[in-house]
Amino acid sequence: MPDVLRLAAFTDTPEGGNPAGVVLDASALTDAQMQAIAADVGYSETAFITDPRAHTVRYFSPAAEVPFCGHATIATAVALAERDGPGEVTLATQAGPVAVATQADDDGNLTATLTSVAPHVEHATDLDAALGALGWIHEDLDPDLPPRVAYAGARHLILAARTRDRLAALDYAFEKLKGYMSARDLTTVDLVHRDATDPTTFHARNPFPVGGVVEDPATGAAAAAFGAYLRDLDIVTPPARVTIHQGHDMGRPSLLHVDLDPGRATGVRVTGRAVRIGA
Structure with a gap:
């Protein structure tokens, strides 16, 4: 079982927002394993970075894979910023490239902004x-x-x-x-x-x-x-x-x-x- 980070997105308190699972290195996981982990976590989505170098990310709900998930993207961006520091990165999703930028306030609280694919x-x-x-x-x-x-x-x-x-x-x-x-x-x-x-x-x-x-x-x-x-x-x-x-x-x-x-x-x-x- 890989390390699954748990974050609440679109909130500043763990009791609010939408919980998401984040696996920062899922390169060794199969599709079936990712689906099983998402079902076990039980959140509406868990994000899996399947290629850490290319920042390729896939999203699984408890029942199925989805091409893109906003709250799990925000959670993933914050998790990456916690590890690597705030900045900009482009996630490779099944819907296309999604740019995300993170910044920290004076107290170290992190905010993330995603830019969607063409709508x-x-x-x-x-x-x-x-x-x-x-x-x-x-x-x-x-x-x-x-x-x-x-x-x-x-x-x-x-x-x-x-x-x-x-x-x-x-x-x-x-x-x-x-x-x-x-x-x-x-x-x-x-x-x-x-x-x-x-x-x-x-x-x-x-x-x-x-x-x-x-x-x-x-x-x-x-x-x-x-x-x-x-x-x-x-x-x-x-x-x-x-x-x-x-x-x-x-x-x-x-x-x-x-x-x-x-x-x-x-x-x-x-x-x-x-x-x-x-x-």
Whole structure:
């Protein structure tokens, strides 16, 4: 069993954020071994650096491999910075190269920023099936934020709730939503609500049944995709910073910052802290 580091991403406390496993040298592990370790760790994802020289990284949920995972990337970047010092590195992911930069504040606390691969946004299909699995109806949706599928390393269905109460009341049909997502190569469903006091602040929840997880408390890949969605639909005008609060309804509050530059093909930057669990 290799050394598995455990970090909580998008938080400054081990009790918040999204836990991730990180294996800094998985060069001797097979696919089956990595999958077994991810299942044993039990977090929504564990990142494995399979080629330390090239910084090749693969991500496994308890149930399957995913092409890209934002919170595990943030955790990996912080783990590398703890070992090697802050700086910049490019991770070779199955989705493509992902640049990450880490910096430390005066107290030594580390923050990481990832820059996604080139994103794109497309229309969602069979929306009634998705709403049925979630137990939502069309009237639950915010008409100012239309449903879309967005990609920034992984595909996410974006649905905006009209009210914060609708977002808070998450109770979906696990196998039904899993089947819908698997058929459309979706990694999570990104459920969002725009804060009434600030048009660049959002609340989010991310069901992740295809990974064997009911819900993610912080989803960096979905945050990047959502940033591309906001820019593509001219909901937010870049340059801009978007703030996403996630995990509060689960008791694991998370904070994600999304920075948008002009140009629809420009990578989206996602920033957050990560701290050791059990350190």
